[in-house]
Amino acid sequence: MVVTEEKILKLLDNVSDPEIPALSIADMGILRGVKIVDDQVIVTVTPTYSGCPAMYEIRRRIVEELKENGIVGVKIDTVLSPAWTTDWMSDDAKQRLKESGIAPPTKTNEFSLDNIINHKDFVPCPFCSSEETELRAEFSATACKSLYYCNSCEQPYEHFKCH
Amino acid sequence: MYTDEIKEAQKEYLLRLADDRMILSQRLSELCGHGPILEEDIALTNISLDLLGQAKLYYEKVAELSDEEVTADDWVFFRDEREYWNVLLVELDNEDFAHTIVKQLIFDVFEILLYGEMINSKDADLKAIAEKSIKETKYHLRHSHEWMLRLGGGTEESNRRLRDAIEFLWQYTGELFYTDEVDDILVGAGIAPDVSKFRDEYYKTLNKILVESELEEMDPNVWMQSGGRDGRHTEYMGHILATMQYLPRSMPDAQW
Numbered sequence: 001m002v003v004t005e006e007k008i009l010k011l012l013d014n015v016s017d018p019e020i021p022a023l024s025i026a027d028m029g030i031l032r033g034v035k036i037v038d039d040q041v042i043v044t045v046t047p048t049y050s051g052c053p054a055m056y057e058i059r060r061r062i063v064e065e066l067k068e069n070g071i072v073g074v075k076i077d078t079v080l081s082p083a084w085t086t087d088w089m090s091d092d093a094k095q096r097l098k099e100s101g102i103a104p105p106t107k108t109n110e111f112s113l114d115n116i117i118n119h120k121d122f123v124p125c126p127f128c129s130s131e132e133t134e135l136r137a138e139f140s141a142t143a144c145k146s147l148y149y150c151n152s153c154e155q156p157y158e159h160f161k162c163h
Numbered sequence: 164m165y166t167d168e169i170k171e172a173q174k175e176y177l178l179r180l181a182d183d184r185m186i187l188s189q190r191l192s193e194l195c196g197h198g199p200i201l202e203e204d205i206a207l208t209n210i211s212l213d214l215l216g217q218a219k220l221y222y223e224k225v226a227e228l229s230d231e232e233v234t235a236d237d238w239v240f241f242r243d244e245r246e247y248w249n250v251l252l253v254e255l256d257n258e259d260f261a262h263t264i265v266k267q268l269i270f271d272v273f274e275i276l277l278y279g280e281m282i283n284s285k286d287a288d289l290k291a292i293a294e295k296s297i298k299e300t301k302y303h304l305r306h307s308h309e310w311m312l313r314l315g316g317g318t319e320e321s322n323r324r325l326r327d328a329i330e331f332l333w334q335y336t337g338e339l340f341y342t343d344e345v346d347d348i349l350v351g352a353g354i355a356p357d358v359s360k361f362r363d364e365y366y367k368t369l370n371k372i373l374v375e376s377e378l379e380e381m382d383p384n385v386w387m388q389s390g391g392r393d394g395r396h397t398e399y400m401g402h403i404l405a406t407m408q409y410l411p412r413s414m415p416d417a418q419w
Contacts, residue, residue, distance in 0.1 A: 047295075050296060083295040139306070146302075
């Protein structure tokens with residue numbers, strides 16, 4: 001089998017973020033690229049959050065997935081720049097996120113002290129689409145999500161934060 | 164390539180950034196399992212994790228700049244109190260929830276302004292770390308700001324505790340603006356931000372939040388604590404290091 005960058009990208013579609021099983025690392029924007037240099041496969045990834053503990057598992061899964069398909073000696077490069085943003089998530093990925101019960105991120109705001117302090121995110125309920133929802137906590141089961149509550153269907157739910 | 168003078172200054176500067184975040188992260192991690200409510204337990208430890216991640220990025224860069232074989236862990240676990248350069252604010256005890264929140268607010272507002280300048284750094288790595296971290300800090304500030312409003316406008320007791328906290332912690336804000344020749348060299352080289360540029364905005368923002376939180380404005384031009392950047396710490400520092408460093412010091416080769 002001839003290993004091509006396209007084939008590797010296709011294989012890596014099977015690698016999901018352990019904390020967001022509905023999305024692959026490509027959907028998440030964690031996977032930044034694949035290159036083959038002198039027979040060595042180099043996979044470039046970027047962390048979602050500086051301290052994201054899932055990065056270790058993601059690197060392991062990449063190596064494992066490629067090994068199962070006969071590709072060994074994979075090098076994983078971690079880059080910080082450009083900084084990861086939820087704006088990289090496709091509409092299709094956002095839809096799947098919503099179907100899995102997590103309210104998807106909206107477009108990120110322009111950065112300013114005032115925007116941060118007087119923020120108001122519009123986060124409709126992923127279950128009943130009601131807009132009668134309220135923020136319960138800025139942090140949820142993982143750093144990348146916050147906790148909301150829907151006053152219409154009375155369900156708590158997570159929101160994938162705009163980042 | 165940087166000159167030796169800039170390289171040395173950069174190592175020192177990165178350690179200061181790293182130590183501030185490392186010690187604050189360790190302090191917040193003490194609340195794991197002890198938050199006042201489950202959501203807060205999770206929030207404070209998530210913030211702790213972000214700070215730990217940021218600290219790691221700085222320590223790794225110091226290690227890269229060093230001639231010796233050192234890792235991020237060496238900096239964290241095998242330095243003594245007098246070799247830590249963090250500001251005193253971050254090592255102070257959690258005390259009560261009001262102290263914890265006010266301490267975070269004091270740090271978060273500073274960090275937002277610092278990173279807001281650092282994203283223009285001529286050093287590509289520092290710029291990348293700032294661009295990454297500022298997004299995390301945004302949520303830290305939203306969290307501490309929300310709690311300021313809740314506690315300040317809550318009950319008589321929550322307002323009193325918040326007032327006690329700000330009156331005690333205020334004297335530790337000055338050190339955030341400490342500068343010496345390390346900063347002068349790096350500001351001159353376009354690597355580090357000039358913190359004096361946003362000092363007024365910092366205090367204006369803090370005071371605005373205090374007023375919103377039904378507290379009185381504080382005076383930035385009073386006597387302030389210092390010493391952390393020279394390794395002269397409060398009595399809390401030895402204790403926090405003892406907890407943090409115990410395991411790797413008693414079993415130096417321990418691995419996860």
